[in-house]
Amino acid sequence: MTPLMYLIIAVVAIVFMVGSVFLLRRSEDDPLAVRIDEFAAREEIVSIEEIELSLPFTDRVFVPMIRRISEFLVRYTPQKTLESTTRLLELAGNPRNMRAADFIVVRGVFTVMLAALIFLMMTRLGSAELNRRLLYTLGAAILGWYLPWMLLRSMVDRRKDAIIKKLPDALDLMTICVDAGLTFNAAMQKVDEKWDDPLANEFGRVIHEMQLGKSRRQSLRDMSDRMDVPDVTSFIAAVLQADQLGVGIGKILRIQSEQMRVRRRQRAEEKAQQAPVKMLFPMVFLIFPSIFVVLLGPAGFQMLRSDSLGGVTG
Incomplete structure (x- = not known):
């Protein structure tokens, strides 16, 4: 072989x-x-x-x-x-x-x-x-x-990135559902039905665990531990605190949704600011040499050819 x-x-x-x-x-x-x-x-x-x-x-x-x-x-x-x-x-x-x-x-x-x-x-x-x-x-x-x-x-890393990107949209949908009269559990069910991504699947798992007898408080805490995403952890903590103090869940969802959108925009701006630094290496070592070859290559060959002809005639 x-x-x-x-x-x-x-x-x-x-x-x-x-x-x-x-x-x-x-x-x-x-x-x-x-x-x-x-x-x-x-x-x-x-x-x-x-x-x-x-x-x-x-x-x-x-x-x-x-x-x-x-x-x-x-x-x-x-x-x-x-x-x-x-x-x-x-x-x-x-x-x-x-x-x-x-x-x-x-x-x-x-x-x-x-x-x-x-x-x-x-x-x-x-x-x-x-x-x-x-x-x-x-x-x-x-x-x-x-x-x-x-x-x-x-x-x-990919799963965490997918959860972070999808969290603001999920909170927007949950806010709309709660404002329309649905319960928090029904709002989570709507998110699970609408999308098929890690965050929606985790909400569906929370609903399934509650149907099997686990408390909503423990199910949400387990969900936070499974994902280990700071944005999700802060959201779950706010929901549990609102549930404990008797605060309206719709107001909490609206505040959290606005905060998550601001954080997503800040992360996008941060990545945009990092783009020039990341582009520096390929530009200096890959793009610029190719440009120099295209621009200076013909002139270099012409100079070599003229030198060789001059040596022959001399």
Whole structure:
């Protein structure tokens, strides 16, 4: 096999693992509940085999394998590591209902897979000494261990950004609903029905938890902890304080909505002020050299040509 084939196999394997395990953009609905509703709507009776075969290939093959390995590794993993990983998965929206032990298994799989691929490629090429091959393999193992963690951190950042951008619009809708005579719970339900984003899904989860018997106060606090966004934390604190003091919720929503719009405008202005600084590097090192080549290139070639002709005639 050629080195190009090894490179293609490595890229395909990494992309396959990332796509199969990190389907990060998922619906917040419980997959089991959704599947139960789908089969309950059917008129004919389906067998267990049909239900299992209807599951995606990753859910039938990779997920059970990861679960079994994680159940073994969780006994030897420090509790602090499990807690920090669980917290990070919670902030990321709990992708694919992954547990902390499952995520640790995924990191181990990435580490072994990437290290093995790099070692095999270097061995097949035979262009490096053993020490250098081991060094490259160690670097690939470190990259494979931290790559899932970096992907998860980027998920957390994207989710927080989406929540911050959507919060003013959600508060505007809730203010309109409350002014129209709906309760605060009904306003949250309207937000969940209108949009499909992390913030709307969190409001829907709060409604679902209250239907199961949890108090609204505790449900909102849990929602604030799951998102860890300062704007959401201040909004939840204001709502809980208004609920405790008996203040009208419509007035609180209107004030919070105005504050969130002001903060969003301030963040946009701050990013606009940072744009020239961020554009400096690509302009100096990428755009300007290209312009100089286009403008001065013909003149330079003309000068070289004239010098060569002068030397020949002289």
